[in-house]
Amino acid sequence: MTKKNIASLVATIAFSFQIIAQQSAVYTSSLVNYQKGLSLYNNQQYQAAQSLFREVKKTTKESVLVSDCTFYIANCAVRLNQQNADQLVEDFVRDYPTSPKRNTAYIDVADYYFENSKYAHARKWYNKVNEDALSRSEREKFYFNNGYTAFLTKQYRDARKYLKRVENSQEYGSQAKYYIGFMAYEGDDYNEANKYFDQVSNQDRYKEKLSYYQADLNFKLGKFEKAIALAKEKLDSSDNNEVSELSKIIGESYFNLEKYAEAIPYLKAYKGKKGKWSNTDFYQLGYAHYKQEDYENAISEFNKIVAGNNGIAQNAYYHLGESYINLDKKQEALNAFKNASEMDFDLKIQEDAFLNYAKISYEIGNPYQSAPQVLAAYLEKYPKTSYKEEIETLLIDSYITSKNYKEALSLLRGKKSFQNKVAYQKVAFYRGLELYNEGNYLEAEALFDASLKEPRDSKYTARATFWKAESDYNLTSYDDALVGFKQFKQQAASSSTPEKDNVDYHIAYTYFKLKNYDQSTEYFNDFITVKKDDKIRLNDAYLRLGDAHFVSSQYKSAIGAYEKAIKLNQIESDYPAFQKAISVGYAGQSSKKIKELEQFIKDYPKSKLRDDAMYELGNSYVKENDTDKAMNAYNQLNSEYRMSSFVPKALLRQGLVYYNGNKNSQALTKFKKVAGDYPGTPEAVQAVSTARLIYIDLGQVDQYAKWVKTLDYVEVTDVDLDNATYEAAEKQYLDNNVDKAIKQFNGYLNQFSNGLHALNAHFYVAQLYYKKGLSENASSHYKYVVEAPRSQFTEEALTRLSQFYLEKKSWNQAMPLLVRLEEEASFQHNIVFAQSNMMKANYQLENYGEAVSYAEKVLASSTIDNKIKSDAHIIIARSAIKTNNETKAKSAYAKVEKIAIGETAAEALYYNAYFKNKAGAYEASNKEIQKLAKDFSGFKYYSAKGLVLMAKNFYALKDAFQATYILESVVNNFSEFEDVVSEARKELTKIKQEEAKTNSSIQPED
Secondary structure (H helix, E strand, O other): OOHHHHHHHHEEEEHHHHHHOOOOOHHHHHHHHHHHHHHHOOOOHHHHHHHHHHHHHHHOOOOHHHHHHHHHHHHHHHHOOOOHHHHHHHHHHHOOOOOOOOHHHHHHHHHHHHHOHHHHHHHHHHHOOOHOOOOOOHHHHHHHHHHHHHHHHHOOOHHHHHOOOOOOOOHHHHHHHHHHHHHHEOOOOEHHHHHHHHOOOOHHHHHHHHHHHHHHHHHHOOOHHHHHHHHHHHHOOOHHHHHHHHHHHHHHHHHHHHHHHHHHHHHHHHOOEEEEEOOOHHHHHHHHHHOOHHHHHHHHOOOOOOOOOOOHHHHHHHHHHHHHHHOOOHHHHHHHHHHOOOOOOOOHHHHHHHHHHHHHHHHOOOOOOHHHHHHHHHHHHOOOOOOHHHHHHHHHHHHOOOOHHHHHHHHHOOOOOHHHHHHHHHHHHHHHHHHHHHOOOHHHHHHHHHOOEEEEEEEEHHHHHHHHHHHHHHOOOOHHHHHHHHHHHHHHHHOOOOOOOHHHHHHHHHHOOOOHHHHHHHHHHHHHOOOOOOOHHHHHHHHHHHHHHHHOOHHHHHHHHHHHHHOOOOOOOOHHHHHHHHHHHHHOHHHHHHHHHHHHHOOOOOOOOOOHHHHHHHHHHHHOOOHHHHHHHHHHHHOOOOOOHHHHHHHHHHHHHHHHOOHHHHHHHHHHHHHHHHOOHHHHHHHHHHHHHHHHOOOOOOHHHHOOOOOOOOHHHHHHHHHHHHHHHHHHHHHOOOHHEEEEEEEHHHOOOOOHHHHHHHHHHHHHHHHHHOHHHHHHHHHHHOOOOOOOOOOHHHHHHHHHHHHHOHHHHHHHHHHHHHHHOOOHHHHHHHHHHHHHHHHHHHOHHHHHHHHHHHHHHHOOOOHHHHHHHHHHHHHHHOOOOOHHHHHHHHHHHHHOOOHHHHHHHHHHHHHHOOOHHHHHHHHHHHHHHHOOOOOOHHHHHHHHHHHHHHHHHHOHHHHHHHHHHHHHHOOOHHHHHHHHHHHHHHHHHHHHHEOOOOOOOO
16 A cells, blocks of 8 residues: 555544544444454455445445445455456445545556556556546556556557656666567567667666567667677577577578578577478578588478468579479479469569479470470560570470470461471371371371471471371272372382381282282282391281282192291281182192191181181082082081071072082072071072072972062062162272262162162261261161171171270170170181270270270280280279279289370379389389370370379478479369369368478468
């Protein structure tokens, strides 16, 4: 209690004693109790005092005594922390507005709260005090206490106002200056803060506290040497937290003085705010290491700056890129420079970063966008760059090296410089080659034509000529193909191309298709003479050479060629063995032919030609007049191969044997079976014709007429018109008049929907539509052929129609056709076609076991090319992934990678990286992804998946910047791949949540 309060109490007591002398005993008793209460109050026995004051208030009628009791009751309530204490004080002030204790009540309550560190409560009551009613000494205390409570409750304006009033006070001045200085420090008014701190720095009570603030102030004022000196003085006497903060001041001061070596140990000693560093903290330490050429440590700090978006971050990412370059880590540098180039806080850094980003994109490839796009974008943004000539050279070359030919074409169109036209010729050629390998021959041919229109490089002119001819060949335009192959041969004479060695082989094949067998044999012989190392192609050449001799009736030469093919045994030897047997027969050695056919049937129990052999054996026995053996051969064929196209032929032959033996009844049975079971086939037509003769011989023409009416494909009265109409269409077909042939075949089918030649007409018009690329038009005609009884057209129709459904991804419609093709095909390449597409269709239908089974069948064939091999391995690999058999998948993808091209190769390369990641070989995994980016940037899906995998690798290698930047780039650049973006977001959230634990600049994502 203040001296003034005590004096007031004494005066009150003296006054009370005067009254006592004149009052009754009741008043005397109240006064005694009041005095007791006052004594208890002064002895801090507030509960007992409050009770006595309440009793006195109830019993006395003296207004002064009642007022004083009310005052002390409220005061006791404050000290007893009673809930209604503040209200009691307010009630006292309201009820006794003229009481001299009104201001004292406010002061007493405020001081009580102040002394008990309840500053917010104290502040409330100090605000009610009438400072004009205070004495000078009371006023100083009031100013300080009020200012101090405002300071502690962060009401700095009021704090400054009251503390400034006592800054020169002898009692409170030092404290006031300290707090005024501190508020200036907190408000970044460092000069003001320094002025006040200097005034109290010689006082021991503040000296220790001020050491840190003054060091920090001098740092912030740019007085780095002084900041270092002050902070170092304080280090030894500081606790761990202060050591951390002082180390930061020293480290940053050295950093700003460009004394990086001295800065490093102090920057490292900093523990961060609440255990976390900011992006700026990481940047300073990283840059200090960078300036010391310690690139490893520079990287380890820079790459902790995650999701930075300010000038410091841009600078950090640029120097991060340079650090990576110095360590020859170009993929990492690519991302760092890309990030810096996307910020515009420092335009010079942005331009330099873009330049480096463009150059590295050219060198190693770019998974985000093609190298030509990056280089072109740099030139567009900086048209006056001093590096223009260099970048233009890289740009032109990048069109080829990027291998993203589809995109490169669009970038090159309209470019008129000579170098760009040279590049266009090559890019058009390579894009055409891609389309050719995808089986898109029409579009491929258009690209080869485009390449040929810019004949800048003779090598590529020759190569485009060759592959255009190959496209023509696959489109059955054999005349055009022949012209192209011969033109290529002339062009290639003076240059070296990979196609040069086999051109004779291709010319020979084309002549063979054109049925010019003399020329065909000449070119096959030329090829065989010089090409001894390619055993498979050599084997095939002997087969076709044998065929050419065979159809030219040069049977001795044919036999020699077939024997050489059998000896090589690189391709299934059943075909040359069969053909040799047939050739022997045509050479006049009938008995030898029979022996070889009998041996063939025994030696090749699974051959697709076994039914052919049985049919030929039966025919041979007929020629030898051994009809019993002939009938047995035919019966074996009909029994074992019910779906064979030779069954109607064999039945017809049996009917003819019976007919020639005058066994008309048995003959009619066979002929009627052929006519009924195989309607519309040439065999059926001949069966009807021969049966007619039998009926005439028997004098049963009416029976014949009755029977023929049951056959809807026989229109007796229109036979001549039917034949004439068909032959007119067929002539256009043979003359290669495609449009006229289509029109006339359709006319024939409209007129004779079940005509004698309906099967031929449907097949030929389908082939013509296919040649024109009108597969939808062709499909209905192929379907007719497929649904008709088996014929010589069935196999190719099955192939074409199944291909049509496969291209439409109508797997369920394609499947039964492929099953039939596998069972019925005579040609091995069609069997492989069926099996390879069965594996694909089963995979699409999620029948993974069946898919793998067919893939293994395909791989068992010795004649398949690398494209089909890679497809088979990829189906095995994908099925293994789907069934969680990663060991099998890894093995299969490794085989794919050795032989695949295009997107399949990209997929295999991705999984190579994937399995390396799973094995913890993160750097090796990243090397595979870099290769993926450089060689297969056109396949965006695997580029995106590779980037997500690369991010995981980098995070496992403690490179948070690379990981987060790559993932953010995937989210921003590959929205078309929802599954990949979803995975990237998930991974990014996980990383940011982890990094936010140590980096205060990172906001973790939800």
